[in-house]
Amino acid sequence: MTDIPLIEMRNISKRFGGLQAVDDVSIDLYPGEVVGVLGHNGAGKSVLMKTLSGAIPPDSGDIRVNGETADIGNPRDAQGYGIETIYQTLALADNLDAPGNLFLGREILTRFGTLDADAMEAETRKVVHRLNPNFTNLKDPVRNMSGGQRQSVAIARAIYFNARILIMDEPTAALGPQETAMVAELIKQLKSEGIGIFLISHDIHDVFDLADRVTVLKNGRKVGTRKTSEVTKDQVLGMIILGKLPEEENENDVKGFH
């Protein structure tokens, strides 16, 4: 790991009407690192990550990429910084086919400036097969695809464009065990290529073994960040459920951890 973080998010806050969805949260990410972002449903994980992907402008706080202040006003800006996102909702246009979705907003064009459907199909086949070798009905509208296939398309879209920073918001929610294992494999591979990954989940088991560090949110506030090598799953679970750091827990918790 180098000294300069790929991403530094400082004091990010976002309010929706009367609801403080993200409250003064700071988080960072180094090259080749996987940071798990954990918390209950509604803890603010997705909103925090959307401020990084350009989908939601934060009310306050700033974001640095490679140590320099980044101006991320919309998803296209974020893509420009090498930030790619797999959204929890997948963000697929149901009426388009897999290549249409994978290249949406970044189409391959022919020399006449028209869409090059064949080239996009060929590229899609390559990248999707890396995730899901049984995936043949690429040209169907994604509406007709299974949940796992749709998720494969969303993942393929995020990894195709040589991301340096990957945000994966519950990427395995719709996948079977086999595909989930494939995604875990993929994460390790991307990590070894020096890509930084935010892996979001409300379920600690999805994240703990893959992550180098975990950051826990509760009710929009950051509970804390810990290296996974220095804590147990139970301790992290305590952070998620009680909203307290392991140290604090020790004082109050009758059972204790020692």
Next chain:
Amino acid sequence: MNEQTTAARPKNQGFKNAVLALESTFGIDTRMLAMVGALLIIWIILAVMTDGIFLTPRNLYNLAVQSTVVGIMATGMVLVIVARHIDLSVGSVLGTTGMVIAAFQVEVFPIGAFWNWPLTIVIGLALGALIGCWQGYWIAYRGVPAFVVTLAGFLMFRGGAWLITEGRTVAPMDVTYQVLGGGINGSIGFFWSWVLGILALIAVIAVSMYSRAKHRKYGCRVKPMWAEVVLILIAAAVILGFVEVMNSYYKPHTEIPRGIPVPVLILICVVLVMGFVSKVTKFGRYVFAMGGNPEAAELSGIDVKKTTLMVFVVMGVLCAIAAVITTARLNAGTNSMGMLAELSVIAAAVIGGTSLAGGIGSVVGAILGAVVMQSLENGMVLLSVSSAMRQVIIGLVLIAAVWFDSMYRRRR
């Protein structure tokens, strides 16, 4: 995975399997095929009921010309509806742009000047674009629903058309300009009709060969050669048959074939351009993406607002093209031009398979829809059905078409 999906399908779905087989072999939409079938059935019924008058070259020529105005606007309405909007103002926009064209041509510019009519067309198209900009701005950048903005446009531009000449009819139009309306001299004659027909056929063959080669190069699926040949033969029959019919209708009191009417050529150009725009340009792709999932389009970095604005600009320009044909055909600018056209245009798009939920629709379907509507209208006029009764029947057909469409989509 594939095995699972196949096994999950109930066995007694012979219809569905036949449909899927047809689609995968020919690579065409069976829904489109069903529409063509419906059109042919309507034609046969009308031919029988009118003792064959419906299918005479003369009537088919008129039918083709009558379909152009609604057809041209319907190609734009497809994009509007696909993008989850609606445009209720197209008839009024046609009225205003047509009136402006007529007023400039007859009352402002010197009559007979060679640049008069071309310049009025340019003015009309620019005005259509400007109106599209105005409506698109409110919809895209100010968040006012398209229904409201274009309902306001429906009133404003109908009123605007009246204000231009205080309700006076403006006539006559330039003699050369009248050619665009498809009247007595408004067709391209025997020779050029065949030349165009044959060129079109060559183009069809070239395009299908080119795309086969390209599919192969990228390892994409290619349909079997025999299917390709069948499709080309069908295209040949349609193109050459059309030319033959248009050439079988003579100018009055002569045996000079008329050939393809100019407004139909304009329609064909519009269809080619709009089909191209919707299928193989970024703009068209974005319109469909926005209709399928507006949030996803936004998250993909698409400029949704600009794309929405452009959809309405395109619609405005198409209204102006329709206005050119209308004024040339009427040989005048009148107050009633385009009245109620919005309903026929929306109906054509919807009959042609455009989903009001957004995201689904095709330009070719809309043209078929326009021809279906116009065939019914034309046939019922031949049968001297009263205009009140015609409205009742067209209304019922609209419901039936959409009902069929939703049934079809559910069965798939």
